């Protein structure tokens with residue numbers, strides 16, 4: 723488990739795959755910036771997704787508010803073992819909780835877990851350029867931007883050029899290291 727001031731970040735299990743969780747994935751506002759918006763999700767599909775993590779180095783997490791035990795989002799570490807690197811993704815599924823700092827709080831803890839517990843050298847993340855909230859999190863988490871400069875599609879009403887960010891362990895854990 724990963725603990726923050728307001729969140730317990732625990733392994734995502736089939737028992738946490740509620741109808742509410744499926745509804746987040748089918749909510750076009752929640753998946754606006756994600757390729758998940760092209761799919762229809764069901765209890766079966768999310769259970770299959772959770773099961774797909776077994777036997778892999780990847781981690782699938784549930785974000786639980788400590789104060790009330792409510793499941794409010796998910797996160798992933800996709801681990802590249804050979805390169806001691808992981809790409810993190812996050813979703814606060816409960817839209818009422820957007821803008822309250824949960825995303826940033828979880829993100830920084832997920833990065834720290836990657837460096838300190840998984841002993842990774844590099845953490846990456848990416849989002850559509852128009853995903854301002856996520857970009858604010860990358861910046862607040864002291865990640866470095868690597869703009870790739872190619873648009874994914876022509877069907878969005880926002881800039882969906884992918885922006886990628888990274889952080890290197892030593893510099894991130896010890897900001898004075900150059």
Ligand SMILES: CC(C)(COP(=O)(O)OP(=O)(O)OC[C@H]1O[C@@H](n2cnc3c(N)ncnc32)[C@H](O)[C@@H]1OP(=O)(O)O)[C@@H](O)C(=O)NCCC(=O)NCCS
Nearest residue numbers: 752811812813814820821822823824825826854855856858
């Ligand atoms: C993107 C997401 C994770 C942000 O989480 P959050 O808990 O709402 O973000 P926070 O409250 O920690 O806010 C971080 C910063 O972004 C800003 N912000 C959040 N949502 C924003 C929005 N829609 N527009 C502009 N700014 C926004 C906050 O004001 C805050 O700014 P600050 O650094 O000046 O304080 C959340 O909106 C989400 O899960 N969205 C759907 C899934 C998704 O897009 N995931 C990212 C793909 S990896």
